[in-house]
Amino acid sequence: MNRSSVSLIMLGFGIVAYVLKLNAAIAFSPPQLLTAQAELVSLFSQLNTDNPVVAASGWKKFYSDEGNFSIFVPSTSVANLNSNSEEYSINIYYADTKKSSYIVGYVDYNTDLTNLPLDEVYHQFLKDFLGNQVNFINQKNIKLGQYSGIEVEYQSNNQKIAAKSRLFLVDQRLYILDISNYKAGDANQFFNSFKLEKNIKENPSEIAVNI
Numbered sequence: 001m002n003r004s005s006v007s008l009i010m011l012g013f014g015i016v017a018y019v020l021k022l023n024a025a026i027a028f029s030p031p032q033l034l035t036a037q038a039e040l041v042s043l044f045s046q047l048n049t050d051n052p053v054v055a056a057s058g059w060k061k062f063y064s065d066e067g068n069f070s071i072f073v074p075s076t077s078v079a080n081l082n083s084n085s086e087e088y089s090i091n092i093y094y095a096d097t098k099k100s101s102y103i104v105g106y107v108d109y110n111t112d113l114t115n116l117p118l119d120e121v122y123h124q125f126l127k128d129f130l131g132n133q134v135n136f137i138n139q140k141n142i143k144l145g146q147y148s149g150i151e152v153e154y155q156s157n158n159q160k161i162a163a164k165s166r167l168f169l170v171d172q173r174l175y176i177l178d179i180s181n182y183k184a185g186d187a188n189q190f191f192n193s194f195k196l197e198k199n200i201k202e203n204p205s206e207i208a209v210n211i
Contacts, residue, residue, distance in 0.1 A: 058074070059074055059189070060072065062078070062104075063197070064091075067105075067106050068196060068197060068198050069175065069194065069196055071177075071195070073095050073190065074095055074097050074102065076095050077095070078094065078095045080092070080094075087109065088109045089107070090106070091105050091106055092104075092105035093105055100179055100181045101180040101181070102178070102185070102190055103178035104175075104178075106173050106174060107176070108172060109172045110172075112172075122167045122169070125174060126165075126167075130154065133156060134155065135154060136152060136154045137153040138152070142166065144168045144170075144175075144194070147170055148168075149167050149169070150166070150167050151166045152164065153182075162183065163178060163179065163181070164191075166194075170196065175194075
């Protein structure tokens with residue numbers, strides 16, 4: 001691999017793709033890439049049995065203390081990738097099964113987004129991180145409590161497998177949820193289990209280990 005900077009692009013079709021790019025929005029040096037790829041660990045602290053339907057399915061509840069969220073994901077290993085730039089920092093968790101792949105993460109912006117229309121924020125993010133190699137099939141407005149978001153369905157120009165993403169802007173933080181091949185996976189269970197939780201640190205035994 002050469003010394004070109006590398007951009008982390010979410011494609012949602014079962015991969016987190018590393019795309020060579022001279023002016024990357026989110027850059028990793030080759031050593032950082034190797035480290036990130038090697039850090040494939042189990043981030044689940046326990047199986048949550050409060051929800052019998054989810055627990056019976058073999059999914060586990062994943063907590064992020066710094067991200068202030070929890071979500072149910074398939075009982076598998078999760079890769080954590082993160083990076084910082086002058087404009088924002090990003091933290092992505094990625095889990096892959098034989099049928100589908102799941103992404104949950106967030107972007108913290110250093111610039112004030114208060115006066116920007118939500119649609120502009122969401123569409124700019126999708127443009128930056130999905131690029132021009134996808135076709136958008138459907139989009140709808142959704143809510144997460146008091147926060148307005150969007151759900152988009154899309155597919156790669158070269159693939160027939162469809163993916164779905166949800167975006168929510170909470171203050172200066174943009175939350176991202178994405179599932180590839182969602183028809184084979186369980187998009188509703190994944191999406192609907194996502195919750196904002198600000199007091200996770202009060203229960204340290206339930207916090208997933210961050211890389």
